Amino acid sequence: MHNSFSTLDHLELDGHRYAFHSLRALGRHFDIGRLPYSLKILLENLLRHEDGGMTVGRDHIEALARWNPQAEPETEIAFMPARVILQDFTGVPCVVDLAAMRDAVARLGGRPAQINPQIPSELVIDHSIQVDAFARPDALDINGRLEFERNAERYAFLRWGQKAFANFRVVPPNTGIVHQVNLEYLARVVMTRDIDGETWVFPDTVFGTDSHTTMINGIGVLGWGVGGIEAEAAMLGQPSSMLIPQVVGFELTGKLPEGTTATDLVLTVTQMLRQHGVVGKFVEFYGDGLQHLPLADRATIGNMAPEYGATCGIFPIDQEALNYLRLSGRSEAQIALVEAYAKAQGLWHTPDSPHAQYSSTLHLDMSTVQPSLAGPKRPQDRVLLSQMPANSRAAIAQLTASRDQRNGAAVSDFMDEGGASAIANEAHRKGSAQIDINGQPVTLEDGAVVIAAITSCTNTSNPAVMVAAGLLARNAAARGLTRKPWVKTSLAPGSRVVTDYLRRAGLLEPLQQLGFDVVGYGCTTCIGNSGPLPQEVSAGIAAGDLCVSAVLSGNRNFEGRIHAEVKMNYLASPPLVVAYALAGSTNIDLLNAPLGYDRNGQPVYLKELWPSARDVADTIAATLGPDLFKANYADVFKGDERWNSIASPDGELYAWDEASTYIKNPPYFEGMTMAVGHVEDIHDARVLGLFGDSITTDHISPAGSIKKDSPAGRYLMERGVQPADFNSYGSRRGNDAVMVRGTFANIRIKNLMLGGEEGGNTLYFSRDGRTEKLSIFDAAMRYKDDGVPLVVIAGKEYGTGSSRDWAAKGTRLLGVRAVIAESFERIHRSNLVGMGVLPLRFRNGQNAASLGLTGQETYSITGLQDGQAKIARVSARRPDGSRVEFDVDVLLLTPKEVEYARHGGLLHYVLRQLAGKAQG
Template sequence: MSVQVNDTLHTRTSLSVSDKQYTIFSLQKLIESGHESVRKLPYSLKVLLENLLRFEDGVSVKSEHIQALIDWNPVNPVKQEIAFRPSRVLMQDFTGVPAVVDLAAMRDDVARRGKDPALINPINQVDLVIDHSVMVDKFADPSAYHDNVEIEMERNGERYQFLRWGQSAFDNFRVVPPGTGICHQVNLEYLAEVAWRKEIDGETYVFPDTLVGTDSHTTMINGLGVLGWGVGGIEAEAAMLGQPVSMLIPEVVGFQLDGKLNEGITATDLVLTVVEMLRAHGVVGKFVEFYGAGLDHLPLADRATIANMAPEYGATCGFFPVDQETITYLTLSGRPPELVELVEAYSKAQGLWRDESDATHYSSSLHLDMSSVVPSLAGPKRPQDRVPLPKLPAAITDVLNLSGRTEPQEIAVSGADYCLADGDVVIAAITSCTNTSNPAVMMAAGLIAQKAVELGITTKPWVKTSLAPGSKVVTDYLVKAGLQTYLNQLGFNLVGYGCTTCIGNSGPLPDPIEAAVDEGKLTVCSVLSGNRNFEGRIHPKVRANWLASPPLVVVYALAGSTLLNLDEDPVGETAEGKQVYLKDLWPTNAEIQQAVALVSSDLFSQQYADVFSGDEQWQSIQVPDSKTYEWDSKSTYIQNPPFFLDNSHDPYADVSGARVLALLGDSITTDHISPAGSIGETSPAGLYLKANGVQKKDFNSYGSRRGNHEVMMRGTFANVRIKNEMCPGVEGGVTQFQPQGEQMAIYDAAMKYQQDNVPLVIFAGKEYGTGSSRDWAAKGTRLLGVKAVVAESFERIHRSNLVGMGVLPLQFPPGESRNTLQLNGTEIVSLTGLKGLGMGTKVTLHVVREDGSEASLELICRIDTEDELHYYQQGGILQYVLEQLAERS
């Protein structure tokens, strides 16, 4: 954060809290100077406005950007792009490893220049939480947690050694070791401060705690009044290095909550209702902000549950303003008293404290009376498809009908005295930050387990049960309440702290169960307290996946089937033949609140007192005490990327003699471009791993190998469903190598072109790069040797990412396309006019066809901001930052 701001609106002032002086950029002064419209801005936009005021520099943040936000029109907002600089960055281990790899590579480059590698550090605070690598290999056993941690450490030794080095080598970079918790729950319970402080030149600045994260559910922290959302790796790297995240001023949808939840209704039921409503309303690319008298009765944990699932309802974030409930939670979770006092004083001084008398303006609004919420699940493959509890049997019957079944089928399970049937639950998992952060639903799950044990019923033998809390605090309060012992007796033993079943780390099903599923081609189910249930995500053998509250997860483990109407049918039967119904098991709100009252601040203080140290296994990892990383050339997980070794980038050099690597259609997503999922044995990445002595069973996933560019560039454009028009009738990542016309993998062709010093161009249709903002979609494109992508239109973030990697995005003028040019991929391509390259300038495309005929066309340069132009001129955002730091040293 720089203090050399222009402050053209004179908002810089001081705030005194408990005899300590803080420097702030005051929204109240803005209102007093005549900008009355600021008072009616949504709270989330006030946070963005303060950010612009604090970073006004006349370059990335100009007075017209600030004015556009002050004059925000809720119904028809101006399409103004602004530069947002978050206070900090949150990462999980899959997406965080490549960022640390890039930092390490930057240090190598600084050392090659003869300067101190320690110049390279994150400028803003970065926290990386290792939470995505634990799998449910062992379950329903007292030793499950210990065994799963052992397996996790063995599987991920190379990655963890690298992160352990980063933990000690970099400033402003903290690692929360494995076995601690899920990044979003650790963020909620410990990392977030709501009011962020920074010492600069003897002054203490205070400003809203804001962040971006490399996981889409970063949005959970909006429940605490902290503005943040998920971004791709390149945006996250930019943010940690002090560069702005480019965004459009969003529309803000207001969501009014009134009333209270009825007896027996959970926060999960509420959030599934909210997801359904907002999906139907349409909030993609928008902020959602919650207001109304209902917030007075909505605990912080419930707010976090709703905010967590913003990706599921499609919004950038679901924001809850700071109020008394925020203060109560900060105190409960053990935040220092001086911070809690500052949060309240700062929020009130800035007009960021929730006040229902404010006449806040929204782009549109919805209303929900919480007393209308009913028990629900969502599925079988989308989180927005809510199903009221009694209607689940009909919903699963519809799934069976779609698969051609008129009646459920049963298959005898080998070596067992029971059959497995369509609709049976084979996975019941209490998992994911969404619900395990919420004491009310976790205690409810424990109370149901207690009642089940006392009544003498137990889980069905075909159900794989697991409990993966979001933090160790959850275990502490379940033990304190005496409920963990009952969960254990039903097979809900602790399996680990991290994202497990919700991200597909459910581990294998027992062999006899899998065999029965295969034999009968059964449609079996999972019930999990997670946030995503997309096809194939939870387990490849499980076709229907239902999101539910933790107590309902326990109930379905007892019932064993989704074909039961739990409003009428018994959940189970005691040894004496007595039928037990849902009403016999479900705890009252009074029972739940009595248990929740046991959650105390000392539990948080104890577990987070030494959160970055880790256990003996983590501490025993040996790493060199060096400023630069000692790369292992034999590692298949971590390699030094060549981004800083290639000095051939000349932003003003015309491209001549280029070949077409791919000719693509409309709506090519980052899933098509970026490596994801499993690694095929005969794919370029699979062949690389085998050549390096890795057996197929140890391939792991592209996600786990994101720190090795050799794997990732081989997986770029390798999606099995991508269609390259140069190879008609063929699906998958193939192309024709020219001029011979030989069909081969895109990676293999790119390497042959590189050997011959032939530059490459990609042509595409409309909406190129839609979907998640995956960093390797742009990084892989760069490493394959692609100089430019020419498309009819671009998704905004991927276009920016291409620029951030030094790849030029060029757009066809209206009415023109690869089809009007009659391209087939055999052409020789030239791009001229790059000498005067700038925002929106024209670049001339010239093609020479195989028959010798030629065509030319003016393209539009889609470098859209001055910051992007600086990045491209240096060959990418990392190179730009590197040059800036090197010049200052």
Template sequence: MSIPGKDSLKTRRSLQAGGTSYDYFSLAAAQEKLGDLSRLPFTLKILLENLLRFEDGQVVTVEDISALGEWLQSRSSEREIAYRPARVLMQDFTGVPAVVDLASMRDAVARTGGDPERVNPLIPVDLVIDHSVQVDRYASPEAFAANVELEMERNRERYAFLRWGQTAFGNFRVVPPGTGICHQVNLEYLARSVWSEQVDGKHLAYPDTLVGTDSHTTMINGLGVLGWGVGGIEAEAAMLGQPISMLIPEVIGFRLKGKLREGVTATDLVLTVTEMLRKKGVVGKFVEFCGPGLDHLPLADRATIANMAPEYGATCGFFPIDRETIAYLQLSGRDPQVTALVEAYAREQGMWREAGTPEPLFTDLLELNLAAVEPSLAGPRRPQDRVTLPGLPKALETVLPEDASRQVPVTGTDYSLGHGAVVIAAITSCTNTSNPAVMLAAGLVAKKALEKGLARKPWVKSSLAPGSKVVTDYLVKAGLQEPLDALGFNLVGYGCTTCIGNSGPLDEPIATAVREGDLTVSAVLSGNRNFEGRIHPQVKASWLASPPLVVAFALAGTTRIDLSSTPLGNDRDGRPVYLKDIWPDSAEIARLTAQVSAEMFRKEYAEVFSGDDTWQQLPVPEGKTYAWDAASTYVKAPPFFDELRQAPDGLEGFEGARVLALLGDSITTDHISPAGSIRPDSPAGKYLQEKGIGPADFNSYGSRRGNHEVMMRGTFANIRLKNEMADREGGFTRLLPEGNQMSIYDAAMAYQAQGTPLVVIAGKEYGTGSSRDWAAKGTLLLGVRAVLAESFERIHRSNLVGMGVLPLQFLPGQSRRSLALDGSETFQLYARKAPLKPGQTLKMAFVREDGSRQELEVRCRLDTLNEVAYFRSGGILHHVLQGMLGSR
């Protein structure tokens, strides 16, 4: 992307690093006009540099730059700024629909006689295929090969489409399947901490920044790289040169001191941090870590904490560049020129953390003594609900039925299942598999358990899905893969499996026992998400835990146990074996961690974009535009760009709108967006069967994100969705005024046939969870014009705006309950001829079944002028396309 180069403050300078000269935009030079910036939070220094570099007098002004410089005076700001990240990161679930959108935009340009290649990423984009592998085979040496083969069979159409994108679009790279999780590949290979490029014949250096189409993009903040998750829609706009509009954020400091105690892991720490920050309330804010505790916190532990920023609600959880950052860049095999530039640039810009120097000044500050952290889990349904190891049985009781002693015999076996049984134990997810200490600890627990004669309980589906091949290298070198295999933790794939619901089916006798006994069974996983219905449709209680604890619970076979005081089992001589008997000490873990080498990283990432023979032999369609296959059930041209509307000056409004769903608090994107398996009796399942696809070949919703017909039928179809208008769980509602109960999709289509606009009404924290753009796209295609909630999660609110769906917020003290709404009402949003303004109050009215009418004011959650412009155009991509076609 070109640099405007206005530089009103005359801050462009040069520095030397590794024998090369780099230009950069100097914060020290900016201080001459803006005042002392030395104690500005590191994250805001990065934003300030971004404004200096992109100042053009229109989108970025000197006034914007001054507002950031003045932040220290009040430590907050209402100023809207335009931010441009250096690059974009995608995974395949969100990447496929993004490429589908870009291909459709090319079609729209071509229809007008324009050059379709105008639709092309302007900044580097990396897409890592990591979300499609499923745990079908497990506890077998053949599991990895079998699962990869099934993945390629199921996703051949999608992968061929991505290979077309790789050749058709510039600035677009694809990391093939079977390589690793996008966040771990980003941490170990793609990120640089300081980016550089050739601009006008000169080397230009600037902070490595990114947005990603996965909420856990924040993991890279552990490496001093500012990045966060956005919806696919917003990421596509960033690729196409649109700035990200944002308010200058509040920055919450989190001061760490002391050291973790013996036996306490980074997972225990992150669950503690998540609990503290959720209680504090940091939604929409930056969190920045500081304090002497950082001197004892390895980079992998920092990345573990940064990864879970979505769980504690922050936009990001940032760790500044310091000596540990440089050590990790060297360990992971980065080019010496890169590490030389990182240190030279960070020191020159005041972005280097040095022990003993004054800490930044923050909006607010929390503090944690690392020595106070205890072994923990989180669950049974939310990642912020931390429980200590002894407190697990009591926490489980909250979701058990009154008759909690029920036992159901498992057909063909000599055992039975009861409530709390662990049916899934998975070492998976970017959060922990990037951390050698906890992964090696899991291997050591397995080794010591075998030596004691312990075994995995036969009803436990166990799996190991590392985030990169480097993990396998160091487990093998340490001699720990073999004991993990012996306990059933064989390699099942390199990707995000159980954490996103790709846990695969339970063995049929187990599934039957759970179903017939209506058992509340458990999953224990080393992931970051455990929302209801996410991990597996038959699992009602899911617990986040460290990898070594995952192994321990596979041995125990139940979560109705206090592992701190109750034996896991007996050794060969009949003596009880406790968790402490097989738990490794920190010296043992450190000794093995020291064996992890730069050579491992260099070897595994040498041909990271190549893929195996199957990938390389995929057919690649040719052409600037994509040749859509009308028979495809995986990739279809969406209707989003069939028509481009003229942007109205005000607000069109609507009347006679019906409520499609009346929802409670903490409705996640898992509840809204299609995810997991497709039921044969669901609208999506019926559609696929009408197309000749049998249930065995349905694949998952995630794999079919490139087909809007499947996805709109799966929107609001989660089996655990509680719509207060229906008398059963799942994606059901009542068609009004008749009152007939039916699927939300069928009701929406009936309303569309009548020309009836729709609204969704919800409680607090609407749209929490993963940054799923289909939660907004599906909402739009169902005919929903507005969502009225008590509060929104940041990414989902932005996605709604990006698709032209209006987010509205109850004023304080009002809610669906205070207004006694039951979903039978009709709603009116008053049209406005005056231009919309960010955050303004709008007027609504509703009419009850008895004919009584009530008016209320609601807050319009178009938060910035850019969002207003996007909404007026019908969405962010429409706004970009209209600009290309000269129609606005």
């Protein structure tokens, strides 16, 4: 162990002695006090892992200690998280990869046991529950039974992994959402580890295979979402290469006004930060407003860092963090250690703590926050509640333009930031359909809310908004209001603690009276597991070609994500979700129009039902305590009878079942040798897809339902799987054959090569000059047979959304060598590199449109210099023989990423390193 700056120190606490690397000691050499909180954590990480320069050297520590807030990131450092957390949609393919790596390392001369987590790695099964049953007391049981029936193979595989791998624990289904379980139980804030006879203490840091891992930033834990391949490398003890980031300071002052929620605050923050531009940066919150911001509100803000584009959105450790640790049942010894260590390291925050230096700053007076939603298809598109009717009608006009033109209604271009133009409002013709629900005839119209879901880690972790939803439901039920019959309602708490405090407060029953029965403990509607709409509602949508809405308390509302039949999706606080279930339409002005009529026929308005901040606070104080957390997490890894009855194989190596359609040995390592390759120039490539802006990882690798006539659907039916048993793309991520067929298969993706029509199709150009419209998968396989490399071309913000490594894995398996885009979201760019796909960026404000690219060209990309080049040359040959040439930035940002590219991907690099050690 190296200690260039003599920072080794010891902390004495309650008879225990802890070793640590002191930032205060480093302050003898550098002005550490000016550094942001998050960079201090990175700096401690470097001090603890200094090894003479193989991974961390004196120069790395000095570069971070001398951080220039205004400098563009260019210095590479290694970061080693203390632990890894996974959810099952991303966790299953991680464990599949680890199992495949055990096979591969054995073939390369290593030992299977070399593939084993070196740091604590915990997986929470939370993404597989679907909302089949709803608005009935037994919905939880029905959905749980179906979950186990659909996922028996996956769960048996995870049970094998739990036995086969050390440092790997699984939180069984029906417990809660990964980020809420992390916040309420798994997070340590400060960790200890015994090394060479000493107990070391250091900050809790975490990589998560879900982009909303940043929720844990709310309690002062530095962590962010990564792709599964980067998480696997961290699990195997490999450092993560990163550039020293810029840090944006966000000052919060004042406090939220009456009638607003943490959801309104986070939607405001998200919009501000998206407009500011924070992709690839850290965001750090500070200011007098922190003393008015409960820990749960901080976690809500941290949770949505992916939506505002930042790597993290972190808060410091302070008294409020300790209060939450105590509330959530952590031991007094752990709380004392957190406080003592934070104060010893200069990581402790008080209202009078001096502000750090930041690369740039923003300010928000929280007293100016107004009730808001976001949508209809992006989380950063905030809509004031007062503007919702106009926004909804504008979206409907746009989405139904072709329908209304067929009906003789001329709909003009209407959308602007304030909503619909007057012309569009006048021209718009509302669609409708007559349906019968339980013997009741109703009219279903454009804008109808067909899904109202209290769901997602973002808000179900926050007692204030959950209690507010319960109080609003109680007030509404007391007036005799009910949900509209076409609304599919659901309550999916992020942990069982939520159910317990709602029940204790007497609020679970009124929620149930309005149809918000508990449907499961996991990530449901927000991930697309919303389940089928009632048959009558689906038929009405189809008959009227209707544009209907979902309102959910989630963090994601991208196209095609929530439900295939729902084109408008709005994010909202839980109490607003309840309100929209009562109103039944996003076209209604909730501030001025009645939600419904009471038993006496009198109108009932939202302002009459909305609980006061005092009512919410008093309810929380009377019902929420440490006893609920301790009771629910006492046996968190044990599982119920369903989980414990699943049979699973034993052994170091997994016994692959060739007949399985869920778990399959992936092809990444087939034919792999110890020889390292090169980053070679690309010649005569074809375009697999030409896309516009904001192509999300949902577009690239959907998580929702599998269409019967899709390549993945045909594959499953050829193997005897009936459509009713398809499950979802997310649940089948352990099978590469399904997932590669699902790549670019989102029903809403628009390939500009086909004029922007929706669906995962493209144009295939054969060697003999024929052009044919095919699915993207079928075209890719034709090109593979032809020996033709592929590229993808896209606009801004390519790869926004979930940290979905299958969006990169599927891209690689289709034969794509490079993606050329105007800009990339951080995690997806890293994932592409990790799978050996080159991310290339248009330069000088150029894009496909300005260069006249249509996707019919053949492309050569030269000057890559084995990955060392910062700029490469692209030559696109048009069908008429003319050429357009342009430069692109090569986004291999660190020397380590160049190495990954040469090896063919991060996992190949790790495998060769481990096998080389065994051979050496």
